[in-house]
Amino acid sequence: xxxxxxxxxxVDGFTRRSVRKAQKQKRSQGSSQxxxxxxxxxxxxxxxxxxxxxxxxxxxxxQKLQQCCVLFDFMDSVSDLRSKEIKRAxxxxxxxxxxxNRGVITESAYSEIVKMIGSNIFRTLPPSENxxxxxEEDEPTLEASWPHIQLVYEFLLRFLESPDFQPSIxxxxxxxxxxxxxxxxxxxxxxxxxxFLKTVLHRIxxxxxxxxxxxxxxxxxxxxRFIYETEHFNGVAELLEILGSIINGxxxxxxxxxxxxxxxxxxxMHTAKGLALFHAQLAYCVVQFLEKDMTLTExxxxxxxxxxxxxxxxxxxxxxxxxxxxxxxxxxxxxxxIQEPLFKQIAKCVSSSHFQIAERALYFWNNxxxxxxxxxxxxxxxxxxxxxxxxxxxxxxxxxxxxLVYNVLKTLMEMNGKLFDELTSTYKAERQxxxxxxxxxxxxxxxxxxxxxxxxxxxxxxNTSSSLTxxxxxxxx
Numbered sequence: 447x448x449x450x451x452x453x454x455x456x457v458d459g460f461t462r463r464s465v466r467k468a469q470k471q472k473r474s475q476g477s478s479q480x481x482x483x484x485x486x487x488x489x490x491x492x493x494x495x496x497x498x499x500x501x502x503x504x505x506x507x508x509q510k511l512q513q514c515c516v517l518f519d520f521m522d523s524v525s526d527l528r529s530k531e532i533k534r535a536x537x538x539x540x541x542x543x544x545x546x547n548r549g550v551i552t553e554s555a556y557s558e559i560v561k562m563i564g565s566n567i568f569r570t571l572p573p574s575e576n577x578x579x580x581x582e583e584d585e586p587t588l589e590a591s592w593p594h595i596q597l598v599y600e601f602l603l604r605f606l607e608s609p610d611f612q613p614s615i616x617x618x619x620x621x622x623x624x625x626x627x628x629x630x631x632x633x634x635x636x637x638x639x640x641x642f643l644k645t646v647l648h649r650i651x652x653x654x655x656x657x658x659x660x661x662x663x664x665x666x667x668x669x670x671r672f673i674y675e676t677e678h679f680n681g682v683a684e685l686l687e688i689l690g691s692i693i694n695g696x697x698x699x700x701x702x703x704x705x706x707x708x709x710x711x712x713x714x715m716h717t718a719k720g721l722a723l724f725h726a727q728l729a730y731c732v733v734q735f736l737e738k739d740m741t742l743t744e745x746x747x748x749x750x751x752x753x754x755x756x757x758x759x760x761x762x763x764x765x766x767x768x769x770x771x772x773x774x775x776x777x778x779x780x781x782x783x784i785q786e787p788l789f790k791q792i793a794k795c796v797s798s799s800h801f802q803i804a805e806r807a808l809y810f811w812n813n814x815x816x817x818x819x820x821x822x823x824x825x826x827x828x829x830x831x832x833x834x835x836x837x838x839x840x841x842x843x844x845x846x847x848x849x850l851v852y853n854v855l856k857t858l859m860e861m862n863g864k865l866f867d868e869l870t871s872t873y874k875a876e877r878q879x880x881x882x883x884x885x886x887x888x889x890x891x892x893x894x895x896x897x898x899x900x901x902x903x904x905x906x907x908x909n910t911s912s913s914l915t916x917x918x919x920x921x922x923x
Contacts, residue, residue: 487516487529488528489513489528489529491532491535491536492509493506495507495510495543503550504550504555507540507550508555508558510536510539510540511540511558511561511562512558512562513532513533513536514536514537514565515561515562515566517566517591518530518591518594520590520591520593520594521590530593530594533594534593534594534597537597537598537600537601538597540601541597541600541601541604544604544605545604545608548609549610550610551605551610551611553615556615556616559605560616560619560624563602563605564624566594566595566598567595567598567599567602567631568631571630571633571634574587574635581723582720582722586635586636586680587635588636588638589634589638589639592636595639596642599642599646602646603642603645603649606646606650606653613653616653616654617654617656617657620650620657621657622660625650625657625664626664628643629647629661629664629665629668631643632679632680632681632684633680633681634680634681635680641684643684644684644685644687644688647661648688651688651692662692665685665688666711668685669682669685669712669715672718673711673714673715673717673718677718677720682720682723682724683723683727686727686728686730686731687727689727689731690730690731690734693731693734698738698739700735700738700739705739708742709742709745709749712728712731712732713749713750715728716750716753716765717753721761721764722764725764725768729767732746733771733772736772737775740777740780741780743776743783743784744783744784747769747784747788748784750765751787751788751791754791759798759800759802759803762795762800762803763802763806766806766810767806769788769792770813770816773815773816773819776819778819781819781823785827786830789826789827789830789831792810792831793830793831793833793834794834796831796834796838797834797837797838799843801847804844804847804850805846805847808847808851809850811853811854811857820861821861824858824861824862824865825862825865828861828862828866828869829869831858832858832866833873835851835854835855835858836870836873838851839855
């Protein structure tokens, strides 16, 4: 039932948002699976697997798998209570059965197992109940049928991790279509489901060599759609976490497709609005690539500088953190290639009126390894940084920043006192020239104002024009 919007709410957007949030809090559960269907089947308990003879167990195991294919409407909390409980108990029994027994996953059982798993977890995800959903502020919509779905995921993991599991047989059922449907579920708002999916996909990637290229390609496609089309996908952090492990296992030398993925997908992902939700995982992936191949450092740094945030202070702080992570693993030869454009950007950050940006940039001088790189290249870096640092030491509004700048200036002076003194003299002389020009400019404007007030300019046009004719012509020289 829709709620009428008052005149005040139409005018005040913040009021409308608070109303929507209040409505959201009342309904924090949803399910796409059961809205258009309701189970007409009533379940009856089957005998316990542990009580059956070894000859009967396999048949009973398949019967229980078929029984668990029946779906129930969890949006209706009072319907099918007995059948829901029977299914829950059966799923628990199946999880324990495949975990504690050997030789129970026979070739004939694979199709029934995958069918039961697919029946329960594969579904079309609904659009968000909240059109203004903000993952950083709003509570996610939780899957109402989680009491059953959780156990299905548990069963799937035990199935994949079982010593009896044979990828050569399973690949007929766990194929590209299965993986594609699994990847689509990563857009679920429910973080519990995404966490299970992350583990499941990681296991599949490890066990099915023939699916690895397909999985990487599909993740690549999801990220490209996220960057250039939808700007929304709930499972980006989880997919990046999986990628971190995948990148760590890449053989050397890196393939061209892997390098392209880094430069054409991972680096542009830094432009996403919701970067804060997955930046830690993204930065980890980038650093993993650089540890594999240091020649990628220059294009990565230049890519980050290209996409450097202009108006979002939170993003800028994150970028600075990532740059420090990269500098922690950079080789001196690679550092020389990017030091000039990088420290020009750091100088801008140090000069920022936003104290968190300036503070984060100044913290680079607390890193021993970065200090060593700066000292080796002080002749290049000090002239870039000096003007910004000296100006801030005299003018910045935040005393904490001023104190940090004094420490940085002291450190730089100890690295190369002679160059520091030369730059100080040059800077002061330049400031004096600027002040002199400013005074001359003010004097000129003052004279022009006096002339205007006295009416000289308007009353004596002939004198003005004649005086202009007396100005030497450079072309005549």
